[in-house]
């Protein structure tokens with residue numbers, strides 16, 4: 501039985517990361533603040549180039565912040581001891597967009613699961629590792645007999661993503677950063693992966709950061725949402741409040757772009773569709789002007805609709 505904690509497992513405090521030169525800075529992440537809590541998913545939503553992957557890389561410590569700090573269980577990560585950093589690396593695992601490129605094509609699935617166990621679970625002997633592999637495959641609903649001795653290219657995209665998730669789970673993580681984990685998958689298998697993420701969260705009490713440009717899937721997996729635009733968080737809060745009463749024009753723009761399955765197609769549809777596209781274009785222009793006013797040197801990526 502997992503209990504929800506009031507304390508974030510992992511938090512970013514006033515974190516910024518800038519690329520480019522002094523003359524032409526690209527503010528990929530600017531003054532970002534959030535916490536990830538056990539048993540909860542935070543969706544980080546934004547268009548391409550808004551800074552989502554930069555945030556993921558900061559969490560994975562592939563990038564070091566230019567300003568601000570990461571804290572893990574309340575303690576700053578920067579300057580932590582070697583042992584604490586090792587614990588951090590096990591505790592924070594990533595699931596990537598493209599399961600194919602994150603798996604080694606020359607190694608079997610057995611290797612992909614036994615290696616992290618070997619490295620991060622010294623408590624297990626060979627027999628223990630084999631049992632753990634079977635448990636991991638059961639958790640991601642794959643049949644060991646069907647997958648263990650296969651190579652990544654012999655599995656479907658959905659199965660590969662399940663293997664990536666099993667590999668992330670192998671080291672008993674506390675946080676999973678999932679960067680667009682379903683965007684390269686067939687629509688028919690996406691729901692299965694999203695359900696798996698939800699199960700992991702509730703059964704293992706994991707804290708999840710779910711990165712996406714797609715509000716519809718965010719709604720399915722996350723309790724909280726943070727909307728990013730041009731390196732800044734423009735809106736955040738619990739999913740229902742943000743989606744039912746979005747405050748920032750960019751959030752409204754993202755919501756307007758979500759297809760509405762209840763909308764009926766009738767004779768007036770082309771006219772309505774045109775008006776809707778015009779609305780979105782006007783909102784887009786307003787957002788871009790607004791961001792330019794807040795941060796004149798900000799890198800702005802044009803939203804083409």
Ligand SMILES: Nc1ncnc2c1ncn2[C@@H]1O[C@H](COP(=O)(O)OP(=O)(O)OP(=O)(O)O)[C@@H](O)[C@H]1O
Pocket residue numbers: 519520526527528546547548549550551552553554555713799
């Ligand atoms: N290593 C880097 N060097 C220079 N610029 C970078 C680097 N990484 C990211 N950027 C820039 O920072 C901005 C944010 O990029 P980032 O990849 O974080 O966005 P994103 O929201 O994840 O986009 P996508 O969904 O396309 O991956 C972009 O303008 C990008 O070009």
